[in-house]
Amino acid sequence: MNLFEYQGRELYEKHAIPCAKGFVVESMQDLEAKMAQAHYPVVVKAQVLVGGRGKAGGVKFADNAAQLREVTKGILGLNIKGHVTKKVMVAQKLDFAKEFYLGIMVDRATRKFLMLFSADGGVEIESVPEERIFKTTIDPLTGFQPFHARAVLLKSGLDADVQKQLAGVMAKLYTLFVKEDAELAEINPLAIQRDGKVVAGDAKVVLNDSAVFRHPEFKQKDENMTDLEQEAKERGVALVQLDGNIGVMANGAGLTMGTLDALTQFGGKAGVFLDLSGTDNPEKVAEAVRLMKKAKPAVMFLNLFGGITKCDTVANGLVTVLRKEGVEFPIITRIKGTNAKEANEILHSFGLETAPTLDAAAKKASEMAKNPSAYKIVRATPGGI
Amino acid sequence: MVVVLTSDSRIVVQGATGYQGQFHIGQMKQFGTNVVAGVTPGKGGEKVHDVPVFDTVAEAVQVAKANTSLIFVPAPYAKDAVIEAVDAGCKVVIVITEHIPVHDSAVFVNYAKAKGVTLIGPNCPGACSPGPKSKVGILPGVIFKPGPVAVASKSGTLTYEIVGALSEAGIGQSSVLGLGGDPIPGTTLLDAVKLFEHDADTKAIVLVGEIGGGHEEEAAEYIQRTGLAKRKPIYAYVAGQTAPEGKKMGHAGALVEKGKGTAASKLAAFKAAGVKVAVFPTDIAQFVKTDLRL
Numbered sequence: 001m002n003l004f005e006y007q008g009r010e011l012y013e014k015h016a017i018p019c020a021k022g023f024v025v026e027s028m029q030d031l032e033a034k035m036a037q038a039h040y041p042v043v044v045k046a047q048v049l050v051g052g053r054g055k056a057g058g059v060k061f062a063d064n065a066a067q068l069r070e071v072t073k074g075i076l077g078l079n080i081k082g083h084v085t086k087k088v089m090v091a092q093k094l095d096f097a098k099e100f101y102l103g104i105m106v107d108r109a110t111r112k113f114l115m116l117f118s119a120d121g122g123v124e125i126e127s128v129p130e131e132r133i134f135k136t137t138i139d140p141l142t143g144f145q146p147f148h149a150r151a152v153l154l155k156s157g158l159d160a161d162v163q164k165q166l167a168g169v170m171a172k173l174y175t176l177f178v179k180e181d182a183e184l185a186e187i188n189p190l191a192i193q194r195d196g197k198v199v200a201g202d203a204k205v206v207l208n209d210s211a212v213f214r215h216p217e218f219k220q221k222d223e224n225m226t227d228l229e230q231e232a233k234e235r236g237v238a239l240v241q242l243d244g245n246i247g248v249m250a251n252g253a254g255l256t257m258g259t260l261d262a263l264t265q266f267g268g269k270a271g272v273f274l275d276l277s278g279t280d281n282p283e284k285v286a287e288a289v290r291l292m293k294k295a296k297p298a299v300m301f302l303n304l305f306g307g308i309t310k311c312d313t314v315a316n317g318l319v320t321v322l323r324k325e326g327v328e329f330p331i332i333t334r335i336k337g338t339n340a341k342e343a344n345e346i347l348h349s350f351g352l353e354t355a356p357t358l359d360a361a362a363k364k365a366s367e368m369a370k371n372p373s374a375y376k377i378v379r380a381t382p383g384g385i
Numbered sequence: 386m387v388v389v390l391t392s393d394s395r396i397v398v399q400g401a402t403g404y405q406g407q408f409h410i411g412q413m414k415q416f417g418t419n420v421v422a423g424v425t426p427g428k429g430g431e432k433v434h435d436v437p438v439f440d441t442v443a444e445a446v447q448v449a450k451a452n453t454s455l456i457f458v459p460a461p462y463a464k465d466a467v468i469e470a471v472d473a474g475c476k477v478v479i480v481i482t483e484h485i486p487v488h489d490s491a492v493f494v495n496y497a498k499a500k501g502v503t504l505i506g507p508n509c510p511g512a513c514s515p516g517p518k519s520k521v522g523i524l525p526g527v528i529f530k531p532g533p534v535a536v537a538s539k540s541g542t543l544t545y546e547i548v549g550a551l552s553e554a555g556i557g558q559s560s561v562l563g564l565g566g567d568p569i570p571g572t573t574l575l576d577a578v579k580l581f582e583h584d585a586d587t588k589a590i591v592l593v594g595e596i597g598g599g600h601e602e603e604a605a606e607y608i609q610r611t612g613l614a615k616r617k618p619i620y621a622y623v624a625g626q627t628a629p630e631g632k633k634m635g636h637a638g639a640l641v642e643k644g645k646g647t648a649a650s651k652l653a654a655f656k657a658a659g660v661k662v663a664v665f666p667t668d669i670a671q672f673v674k675t676d677l678r679l
Binding site: 208211255277305307357 | 412460487492495499510523539541566593600624627628629632635637643666
């Protein structure tokens with residue numbers, strides 16, 4: 001989960017990483033209440049989880065209270081690439097002499113941690129030439145050691161005092177990275193001010209979703225998720241909304257992705273990825289079908305491979321919803337594995353289309369999606385037998 | 386000789402008395418797996434399907450001579466459980482638990498490696514060697530059949546699909562490893578390929594990848610460099626060709642980030658290495674049947 005800059009900054013302060021003094025406001029009244037905390041000149045930054053906010057008018061400066069009110073008013077509510085600004089951060093404007101990049105991340109390739117440092121900060125790290133980025137791998141078993149700092153700073157050509165300050169920030173950022181369960185902790189720019197002091201000019205922290213239980217203060221809506229994706233997540237269902245019109249429900253992440261891919265072979269396009277995972281409780285399946293209904297696909301494609309999960313249990317969950325509430329779209333199914341025969345009998349009794357193989361089902365789903373009204377739709381049974 | 390699970394594997398199940406533990410101890414015993422012990426702290430002396438339960442893994446190793454651990458304990462306690470198993474002397478540890486914090490798996494994956502322990506998972510369905518009748522995890526027993534094909538996969542259900550189709554076509558398996566869909570796995574596709582490469586019972590290899598990270602490319606690079614696909618035919622399927630960037634597709638590790646970890650890149654790497662790539666997962670059985678003239 002990506003944290004907002006102001007949340008990252010709060011973590012920096014907690015771990016004694018030097019940053020500009022500042023505060024966050026969510027309304028003009030809020031600003032009035034906190035006005036006295038401003039040390040002019042200040043920078044006012046939109047708190048959105050999308051890059052390029054400066055170009056979009058989400059970063060402005062103010063030299064006095066009147067200007068601060070004016071720019072805050074302009075930025076609050078500003079829509080930046082579809083992200084509406086709900087909060088702004090007001091921070092002391094710093095006078096940078098030089099800008100660096102520092103990042104620590106989980107490295108899937110080495111299965112350890114990677115620290116990156118570049119003397120060319122303040123721009124996207126992807127745009128910095130490879131030979132200008134210094135890297136060192138940190139073993140999670142032993143953690144950060146002073147030599148890791150020497151490894152990335154040795155060729156930087158920086159003054160001994162600056163190197164010492166940077167090494168201190170690296171040690172603290174590593175502590176934050178581990179203690180706060182971050183997948184990524186990045187300071188860009190990490191700057192030297194004219195007075196020679198090193199300070200964090202921005203704060204980017206990505207928390208590990210699986211570790212949020214250790215950090216309940218960050219149980220918040222993930223801004224990169226749609227409302228329906230968020231609702232599904234809270235119910236323990238992996239759901240992703242896509243730009244096609246076929247609602248895919250399958251069991252297992254790989255099979256669900258494989259089903260999406262199979263559709264493209266026949267010109268179909270998925271609008272929903274819904275992974276039932278190991279769910280074999282009919283009530284949980286019914287909940288998943290209700291989530292699917294909210295996504296309003298043109299066609300639903302249920303693809304099951306029953307292992308430990310019994311296919312008939314899943315079929316029963318689906319028909320619970322069909323019986324009581326009905327659906328607004330035709331359904332195609334492909335069922336294989338444990339108790340597939342029983343499942344198919346249940347589904348046939350509701351007149352649902354079944355296909356014998358993945359490719360046949362994907363082909364049929366793609367055809368149905370082109371003209372869904374030509375296919376039978378199961379409405380609620382009166383009285384809900 | 387098959388890999389990871391052999392006729393000598395003696396299983397201890399950590400988290401034995403929970404719903405999953407109890408159910409799968411029953412399933413594994415039915416398959417023929419040598420489950421010798423369970424562990425649940427505070428429940429020592431109890432039995433699950435006639436299997437004795439101990440308070441610690443060390444006791445299970447000393448008394449019941451367990452050498453392979455299967456972990457079902459909930460995510461917040463999984464790191465503790467893995468380190469306990471490694472310190473007790475288990476040589477293979479299989480972690481089924483999902484949603485383990487990545488900092489916990491980073492520690493126990495590196496710890497197991499440093500101690501020479503084979504770790505599979507986390508967030509995986511387990512492993513199976515059908516020949517010696519050893520199935521450890523939550524894989525459905527009915528799909529397996531002994532034979533010459535090794536399978537390593539990042540996806541559980543796709544493994545079942547592919548193994549099921551192989552068995553239906555009369556093609557058995559030497560070893561099946563469910564590696565899991567987490568960003569930091571104990572055993573990568575490359576680790577699996579190296580195990581299969583030297584296994585005399587394995588005549589062909591099936592690899593199932595998915596979007597995210599670069600473990601498919603890493604395996605492909607090794608296969609290309611060693612020319613392995615010329616000695617043992619290798620087949621691959623990669624899920625997630627249509628997955629959008631920046632969205633986690635069900636697994637913690639299934640994520641395309643800034644154009645990296647795409648299915649296209651993985652498929653291209655496999656093709657360049659002489660690996661035969663399938664469009665539908667179920668195609669693989671037919672490929673193997675034709676090539677091995679079975």
